[in-house]
Amino acid sequence: MSSGGPKTMSSRSSGPYDGTFHQHLIDHGIYxxxxxxPDGRRLPPPANLEDIRSALRRPLPASLQPSEELFDEFQQATADATKECHVMMDVMPLIEGNPSSRALPEVVTTLVDSWSLEGNFGSFCEGIAACRNGRDWAKRQRDLAIAYANKTVAAREQPPTRWEERWVVAQP
Incomplete structure (x- = not known):
C-alpha cells in the first residue's frame, strides 16, 4: 500500500564546492x-604573473569608474542574493560592467590578488577595475592566441614554392 503522499525527485547539481566537480576539473587539467x-609537487606560478598583476592594477578610464550609486546597488544585490543563481543574475553584471563580448573565460588557476568589494568604496573601485582589466587582458591574450593560430594555419596552407615542388618530385 502506498503512503499516498507526493513523491519528490531531486537531482543533484554539480558546482564549485562539490568534490566530484572539483575532481572532474583536476582530471581534465584545470587545477x-x-x-x-599526488606526489607533493606544486604547480609553478604563471611565468607572466607580474604582467597579469600589472594589467589588473591599471586604473580605469574616468568614464568607466564605478559610481557611489553602483557601489550601493552592489551592496544591496549581495545582501539580497541568497542563492548562486541570484549572484550570477544580479551581482555579476554590476561587477562586469558592459563587456563587449559575453564570452566566458575558460580557466582561472592562480590567485593573483584579492579585493574586498564590500569593505569600502575605494576597495570596491579597485576590485571592479581589477575584474574589468582582467577581462580585457584575457580578451587580448585570446586575440593574440587566435591570431597566432590563424597565422600558423595560413602558413601551412601556402602552396609549395617552385623549389619545394621540384624537391618533392625529385624524391624517389
Missing amino acids: PNRYRY
Whole structure:
C-alpha cells in the first residue's frame, strides 16, 4: 500500500564546492589555486604573473569608474542574493560592467590578488577595475592566441614554392 503522499525527485547539481566537480576539473587539467600533485609537487606560478598583476592594477578610464550609486546597488544585490543563481543574475553584471563580448573565460588557476568589494568604496573601485582589466587582458591574450593560430594555419596552407615542388618530385 502506498503512503499516498507526493513523491519528490531531486537531482543533484554539480558546482564549485562539490568534490566530484572539483575532481572532474583536476582530471581534465584545470587545477585549483595552490594545487599539489599526488606526489607533493606544486604547480609553478604563471611565468607572466607580474604582467597579469600589472594589467589588473591599471586604473580605469574616468568614464568607466564605478559610481557611489553602483557601489550601493552592489551592496544591496549581495545582501539580497541568497542563492548562486541570484549572484550570477544580479551581482555579476554590476561587477562586469558592459563587456563587449559575453564570452566566458575558460580557466582561472592562480590567485593573483584579492579585493574586498564590500569593505569600502575605494576597495570596491579597485576590485571592479581589477575584474574589468582582467577581462580585457584575457580578451587580448585570446586575440593574440587566435591570431597566432590563424597565422600558423595560413602558413601551412601556402602552396609549395617552385623549389619545394621540384624537391618533392625529385624524391624517389
